[in-house]
Amino acid sequence: MGPASIVPDMVNTVETGVEGLDSILxxxxxxxxxxxxxxxxxxxxxxxxxxxLHHGVTEHDERGIYISFEENEDDIxxxxxxxxxxxxxxxxxxxxxxxxxxxxxxREGDFTSTMDTLLEDFANASYDRLxxxxxxxxxxxxxxxxxxxxxLLKFSDILKKNGLTSLLVNEQGAVFPETEIGLENFLTDxxxxxxxxxxxxxxxxxxxxxxxxxxDIDTDIFPMEIANGGIKVYERAGGFSxxxxxxxxxxx
Ligand SMILES: Nc1ncnc2c1ncn2[C@@H]1O[C@H](COP(=O)(O)OP(=O)(O)OP(=O)(O)O)[C@@H](O)[C@H]1O
Ligand SMILES: [Mg+2]
Numbered sequence: 001m002g003p004a005s006i007v008p009d010m011v012n013t014v015e016t017g018v019e020g021l022d023s024i025l026x027x028x029x030x031x032x033x034x035x036x037x038x039x040x041x042x043x044x045x046x047x048x049x050x051x052x053l054h055h056g057v058t059e060h061d062e063r064g065i066y067i068s069f070e071e072n073e074d075d076i077x078x079x080x081x082x083x084x085x086x087x088x089x090x091x092x093x094x095x096x097x098x099x100x101x102x103x104x105x106x107r108e109g110d111f112t113s114t115m116d117t118l119l120e121d122f123a124n125a126s127y128d129r130l131x132x133x134x135x136x137x138x139x140x141x142x143x144x145x146x147x148x149x150x151x152l153l154k155f156s157d158i159l160k161k162n163g164l165t166s167l168l169v170n171e172q173g174a175v176f177p178e179t180e181i182g183l184e185n186f187l188t189d190x191x192x193x194x195x196x197x198x199x200x201x202x203x204x205x206x207x208x209x210x211x212x213x214x215x216d217i218d219t220d221i222f223p224m225e226i227a228n229g230g231i232k233v234y235e236r237a238g239g240f241s242x243x244x245x246x247x248x249x250x251x252x
Contacts, residue, residue: 017055020233039194049131
């Protein structure tokens with residue numbers, strides 16, 4: 001086997017379904033990667049996960065699994081419908097998208113057996129895409145750093161072995177970028193940040209792909225928008241660097 005890093009065109013990619021982002025990523029996420037999706041509240045992390053799974057089923061016939069500690073099945077469906085994915089509920093009913101919502105995940109004192117059920121499902125059913133919303137909540141079930149780190153490595157291994165390409169949602173409390181770089185950032189294959197800045201009329205939204213192992217990516221920051229049809233990233237508007245430049249004002 002040759003070194004994969006010098007033959008980037010040999011890497012299989014998985015489209016996220018977000019216009020512009022897939023082109024920044026040279027086609028999409030690296031197949032079987034575990035990708036961290038970070039951002040403050042309301043930046044679009046969950047919607048990105050929904051769009052990723054919806055695109056997988058509708059465009060590539062790839063089944064998805066959505067694990068949520070934050071919301072119940074109805075909330076998730078309503079969020080999907082709010083960006084125009086009216087058939088989300090049908091896809092869930094048909095088993096194309098499997099949802100483990102907070103009522104499953106937070107069953108009283110039963111985290112270990114919940115995880116066992118999940119891992120069994122990964123192994124027995126053929127899913128291609130997974131969203132964990134959120135990793136931040138998931139990590140609260142571990143008592144110390146070492147246990148957490150060990151499990152996270154094991155978990156991401158299991159995801160890969162089962163052929164899954166995964167998004168792990170990371171809730172950021174602090175205002176970007178004044179935040180500590182957590183362990184998760186180093187343990188995952190890729191790192192995507194969603195950023196929002198307030199304006200007079202609302203918010204400006206941006207996306208930054210900080211890391212994608214095995215991929216030659218554009219690490220500028222690009223403007224994005226959440227609207228009917230989902231998240232759109234404006235690649236051609238020209239990115240700007242985080243370093244030594246002002247964030248653009250209105251006008252995107
Ligand atoms: N149809 C739409 N058009 C424009 N904006 C929308 C639409 N639907 C949802 N939004 C916006 O998307 C944002 C919510 O995105 P999302 O729930 O994915 O955020 P999040 O990063 O998961 O937040 P949290 O950390 O609180 O879970 C809100 O700011 C909401 O106003
Ligand atoms: Mg969310």
